[in-house]
Amino acid sequence: MERYTRQIVLPQVGAAGQARLARANVLVVGAGGLGCPVLHQLAAAGVGRLTVVDGDIVELGNLHRQLLYATADVGAGKADTAARRLREQGFETRVEAVGRHLRPDNARALVERHDVVVDCTDDLFTRYLINDACVQAGKPFVHGSLHRFSGQVAVFNHGEGPTYRCAFPQEPGPGQVPDCADAGVLGVLPGAVGTLQATEVLKLLLGTGGLLDDGILLVDLLTHRYHRMALRRDPAQVARALARDIGGGERVPDSCAQAEDELTPVELLERLARGERWQLLDVRDPEETPRIAALEGHRIPLADLGARADELERERPVLAYCASGVRSRSAATILRRLGFHEVRSLRGGVRAWPLSAAGTIPQEQPLP
Numbered sequence: 001m002e003r004y005t006r007q008i009v010l011p012q013v014g015a016a017g018q019a020r021l022a023r024a025n026v027l028v029v030g031a032g033g034l035g036c037p038v039l040h041q042l043a044a045a046g047v048g049r050l051t052v053v054d055g056d057i058v059e060l061g062n063l064h065r066q067l068l069y070a071t072a073d074v075g076a077g078k079a080d081t082a083a084r085r086l087r088e089q090g091f092e093t094r095v096e097a098v099g100r101h102l103r104p105d106n107a108r109a110l111v112e113r114h115d116v117v118v119d120c121t122d123d124l125f126t127r128y129l130i131n132d133a134c135v136q137a138g139k140p141f142v143h144g145s146l147h148r149f150s151g152q153v154a155v156f157n158h159g160e161g162p163t164y165r166c167a168f169p170q171e172p173g174p175g176q177v178p179d180c181a182d183a184g185v186l187g188v189l190p191g192a193v194g195t196l197q198a199t200e201v202l203k204l205l206l207g208t209g210g211l212l213d214d215g216i217l218l219v220d221l222l223t224h225r226y227h228r229m230a231l232r233r234d235p236a237q238v239a240r241a242l243a244r245d246i247g248g249g250e251r252v253p254d255s256c257a258q259a260e261d262e263l264t265p266v267e268l269l270e271r272l273a274r275g276e277r278w279q280l281l282d283v284r285d286p287e288e289t290p291r292i293a294a295l296e297g298h299r300i301p302l303a304d305l306g307a308r309a310d311e312l313e314r315e316r317p318v319l320a321y322c323a324s325g326v327r328s329r330s331a332a333t334i335l336r337r338l339g340f341h342e343v344r345s346l347r348g349g350v351r352a353w354p355l356s357a358a359g360t361i362p363q364e365q366p367l368p
Contacts, residue, residue, distance in 0.1 A: 022048040030120035031078040033190030036068040041198035043091040054078040055101035064187040107133040117141035131164035135241035144197040149222035151193035155213040165237035262347040281320045283331045321346035
């Protein structure tokens with residue numbers, strides 16, 4: 001217990017509280033800007049077991065804010081890399097990596113076997129999935145989100161407190177809320193917000209009280225203004241979450257398994273080289289760069305995709321891509337709902353292209 005001496009002397013912790021932390025199981029969804037400080041702080045505090053879920057790879061543009069990773073990690077899976085880095089630091093925490101995205105077919109199995117869930121994602125579909133899985137399993141979750149210089153933190157579904165749907169009952173459409181890759185984020189912001197999330201997790205596990213479970217804390221680092229917005233539990237929104245069909249009982253996928261609806265740049269190149277006739281769909285906005293010759297094809301911004309889907313051939317497979325892989329996953333969902341049967345998203349987006357392709361094809365050189 002010598003490692004935690006300064007923490008144990010706190011009357012709110014003590015030896016009994018430290019033992020509770022050592023028995024705790026925490027699920028961290030997302031190993032990016034928020035996930036990195038959350039994982040590091042919880043491991044350092046002595047939480048017994050962490051499960052990190054993330055299907056993305058490390059990109060060079062992540063490194064200014066995702067401090068668990070180094071330049072040599074670019075192109076590697078985030079979940080495995082984060083778990084390995086925590087083990088290398090000698091923490092006593094057991095860390096399990098699940099190298100794929102949280103999805104309806106694995107959410108319930110993952111959520112049910114943990115005490116607390118931490119939402120460190122930047123994907124709206126996943127946030128609502130976390131909420132609904134936690135409501136169904138009766139688990140609290142600590143939410144965090146970022147936008148440029150500001151962020152927000154809340155504890156949802158704790159006791160009779162509000163849920164995420166109580167705060168945001170109307171689900172935005174694809175592309176309506178930009179992620180960090182599109183809107184930008186100050187590098188220190190995820191560290192500040194992630195530390196607040198980790199604090200709420202520890203308070204939950206220790207039972208100290210004083211939780212952010214009755215509203216949302218809004219943080220603005222540009223002006224150092226903090227505002228707490230009160231919320232109430234809405235039975236109608238709780239019922240919506242309970243009514244959602246979330247598959248359960250399936251085996252949790254092996255670490256490093258890739259989501260079925262994605263292709264890595266290397267896999268795409270191999271398929272094109274075999275003569276497969278993929279339709280390449282760029283769902284970025286017209287002004288976004290870089291333009292990659294090997295990916296030239298259709299260009300339909302995500303906001304226009306529903307109205308312009310007929311520009312694509314339904315009998316041919318579609319590979320959608322964007323800057324980071326977030327909007328392209330939304331595009332794949334839209335096309336499937338419109339009757340397209342084989343649609344994939346480019347894992348990591350164009351930012352992952354040169355590195356994940358191992359430099360085999362220069363960025364602006366077309367395929368032979």
